[in-house]
Amino acid sequence: MSKIRRKFVVPGDLIVRGDYKPVANVYREGNSIYSLKVGLSEIEGRRVRVIPLSGRYAPRVNDVVVGIITDINPYAWTVDINSFFSAFLPATDVFGKRFSPERDDLTSRLKLKDVILAQIISFDRSKDPMLSAQGPRLGPIRGGHLVKISPVKVPRLIGRKGSMTRMIEEATGTRIIIGQNGYVVINGPPEKIPLAIKSIEMVEAEAHLAGLTENIQNFLSKSLGRKIESEKFDGE
Amino acid sequence: MTELIDKNNLRVDGRKLDELRPIKMQVGILKNADGSAYIEWGKNKIIAGVYGPKECHPKHMALPDRALLKCRYHMAPFSVDERKSPQPSRREIELSKIIREALSPAILLEEFPRTAIEIYIEVLQSDGGSRVASITAASAALADAGIPMKDLVVGCAVGKIDGKIVADLSDIEDKEGEVDLPVACMPNLNSVTLLQSDGPLSKEEFKKAFKLALDKCRYVYDIQRKALLEGYLAKTKEA
Numbered sequence: 001m002s003k004i005r006r007k008f009v010v011p012g013d014l015i016v017r018g019d020y021k022p023v024a025n026v027y028r029e030g031n032s033i034y035s036l037k038v039g040l041s042e043i044e045g046r047r048v049r050v051i052p053l054s055g056r057y058a059p060r061v062n063d064v065v066v067g068i069i070t071d072i073n074p075y076a077w078t079v080d081i082n083s084f085f086s087a088f089l090p091a092t093d094v095f096g097k098r099f100s101p102e103r104d105d106l107t108s109r110l111k112l113k114d115v116i117l118a119q120i121i122s123f124d125r126s127k128d129p130m131l132s133a134q135g136p137r138l139g140p141i142r143g144g145h146l147v148k149i150s151p152v153k154v155p156r157l158i159g160r161k162g163s164m165t166r167m168i169e170e171a172t173g174t175r176i177i178i179g180q181n182g183y184v185v186i187n188g189p190p191e192k193i194p195l196a197i198k199s200i201e202m203v204e205a206e207a208h209l210a211g212l213t214e215n216i217q218n219f220l221s222k223s224l225g226r227k228i229e230s231e232k233f234d235g236e
Numbered sequence: 237m238t239e240l241i242d243k244n245n246l247r248v249d250g251r252k253l254d255e256l257r258p259i260k261m262q263v264g265i266l267k268n269a270d271g272s273a274y275i276e277w278g279k280n281k282i283i284a285g286v287y288g289p290k291e292c293h294p295k296h297m298a299l300p301d302r303a304l305l306k307c308r309y310h311m312a313p314f315s316v317d318e319r320k321s322p323q324p325s326r327r328e329i330e331l332s333k334i335i336r337e338a339l340s341p342a343i344l345l346e347e348f349p350r351t352a353i354e355i356y357i358e359v360l361q362s363d364g365g366s367r368v369a370s371i372t373a374a375s376a377a378l379a380d381a382g383i384p385m386k387d388l389v390v391g392c393a394v395g396k397i398d399g400k401i402v403a404d405l406s407d408i409e410d411k412e413g414e415v416d417l418p419v420a421c422m423p424n425l426n427s428v429t430l431l432q433s434d435g436p437l438s439k440e441e442f443k444k445a446f447k448l449a450l451d452k453c454r455y456v457y458d459i460q461r462k463a464l465l466e467g468y469l470a471k472t473k474e475a
Contacts, residue, residue, distance in 0.1 A: 010464045011342070011379050012387030012424040027386065034424065036344065036384035038464055053468055055382020056270065056289060084289040084351045125349045126300070152382065208468070 005043045009035040015048055025050035040208060053208055057083045057151035057181040059120050059129040066141070066179030067131065069114045074101040077110055079118070079131060082151065082181040087129040089118060094133060115141045115185060117177060141177060144187040147197055149204045151182035156207040157200060163231040164203065164213065171220040171228045172196040195223055238412050240397040247397075249406060256392070256404040256452060257363075259459050261373070263380050263467030269356075271381025273463070275373040278406055279363035284373040286381040288353035303348040307336035309370055311359040331367050338371050338391070338420045338430035344384040353383060364410035365393040371420045371430065376460050380467065389429055390460055391420035392452040394445045396437060401445045403452050417442075419449035423457045 009015060013035045015026060022028050025037045026048055035041060039052040059065075059081065067087060071078035077089040092099045094109050110116065116131075117138050123129040133139050149157065157178060158165055165176050174188030174196045186196045199216055206212055213230050220228040241247055251257070257278030266272035269285035276282075292298035309331040313322050324332075335357065343353065355378070357370045368391025375389040395405040397413035410416050415435035421428045437445060 008465060008468070010388060010461055011385035012422065014424065025384065029425075034386070036386065037382055038379050038468065052382050054271065054380060084291060084348060086291070 005041075007041045008039075009041045009050060010038050011036055013041075015041045015050070016043055019046065020048045021046050023047045023049035025052055051208075052152045054150065055152055057081070059083050059085060059087070059123045060180075061120055061123055063120045063180040064138070065118060065120060065131075065181040066146075066177060066183035066185055067116050067118055067181075068146075068183075069110050069112055069116070072106050072110075072112065074106070077106060079116065081120075081129065081131075081179075082148070082183055083129070085123075085128045087118075087120065087131045089116070089131040089133060093131070110140060115144075115146060115183075117141055117179065117185075141185050144177070144185040145193050145197065147184045147186060147200055149182050149184060149200060151180070153204045153207040154178060154180055154182055156212060157184070157203045159213065160231075164216065167213075167217065167228065167230050168196055168199045168220070171224060172199070176200075195220075198223075238408070240409055240412060241400060241402075245400075247402065247406075248408060253400060253402045254448060254452075256455065257406065259456065261376065261459055261463035263376050263463050269377075269381075271377045271379070271383070273373040273376035273380060275369050275376075277363070277365065277369040277372075278404075279361055280359070280366050280369045281361040282366065282369050282373050283358045283360065284370065284377040285356045285358075286354065286374070286377040286383070287356075288381065288383065289348040289351035290354070292350060292352035298350045298352070301349050302345040303343075303350075304352045305336055305340050305343065305345060305355070306352055307332050307339070307355040307357070307374070309335055309357045309359070309367075311362055315359045315362040331370070334430060334432070335367065335371055335374060339375055339378065339389055341427070341429050342375065342385045342387050342389050342422055343378065344386065347384055353378075362407075364405045364407040364416075365418065367391065368393050368418050368420060368430075372456055372460055376464055379464055387422035387424045388457065388460060389420055389422055390453045390457045391418060391430060392449055392456050393418040394449040394452070396435065396441065396445065401441060401448060403448055415445075417445050417449065419446065419453065421450060421453050423454055 015033045017032045033048050035050045037052040039050040041050050065081045067079035067081045070080045079087045081087045118131040118133045120129045121132045172192045172195050177185040217230045260276040262274045265274045271286040273284050371391040396415040417433045420430035
């Protein structure tokens, strides 16, 4: 694997000159690649990107998000997905093709303030994001504790192949549902939830630091008074 | 007329001709805004807060191809010697417009069609050169909000007092002097986004003043960049 070089950058900073490929949060001007955001620049082989340290959630098709129902009309639910657009969940998605606004009552399935796990199935510059709640794991989330974290920190909370989430889940005996949009739902015995929240908040606060996994591992081990194992990957 | 430069070439506050007032900057000071920055530039004390991108209200103002940039420059009633009426004055409306226009070339507005980005600038204490200080703070606040920008925008005013070109006019120098020439630029892209002048300069004087302004913008840029860096390192320490 090629070596990854990281550096703190602000908008307009020159990251690299030469034959490189801009991947995310960077732009090319002539032969040079500059940063668009405050973050950590990363050069991996020929690919250049910036991992942002702040910012809102930008919807992307196929993302799985946690949403909160904010409005109901006869044909669709409006869903807050922590972004600059509200998403909508069409009634036909939940009731099926036979849906009829005269016969079917949307509130019988999802009420205001209900929380759902849904996938963004379409979104572009001219249309608001459309959700679907059909699919494995998708649908209403009944019960649990909702935590909001910064969407840019979500990848760190998931960790490599879900390792960070799994470590917190196993240590605290909870189930954690993460939306790409930064909404997180924790399920489990009430007495276990505060520790899970604390760990998630710690991941959010220390997301841009090296040794995050060890820090969380030590924190959990100390809080629980037993050793917590983390998954090891090659090259870490 | 007041003498603004003494025989030792020092100005009323003891500065050299090309010396700036002390500048202090901090980023991320407001919890509720998406991004924020605070700047102290001489006696100026200014807070900038940014929201967005967010849904545009009223909806009819939304633009189909890019984000709408809203900017409000406002002076607190206690920011000047005599109470200032809190309602937006002619000057504040003008400054809101020119600050918006100075910042918009840096922001990738076309990435967020149908949305709005709101910048609120609150002048707590005013001294000369508050527009360039506001631009500097607002662009740091935009970066703090995670809004994609091609470059940071920094400003610095230069001017002519007692026939000499000087950097960074204070309030009295602005009022008594001959020319105030505020400049804002994107230092890495080498482009100017604001250039105003309220008096006559010869071609040579303008060249000299403009070069001085760009040099000083570079200096302010370093302070601004450092503030952003420290803002994120501070968050690290809190944790």
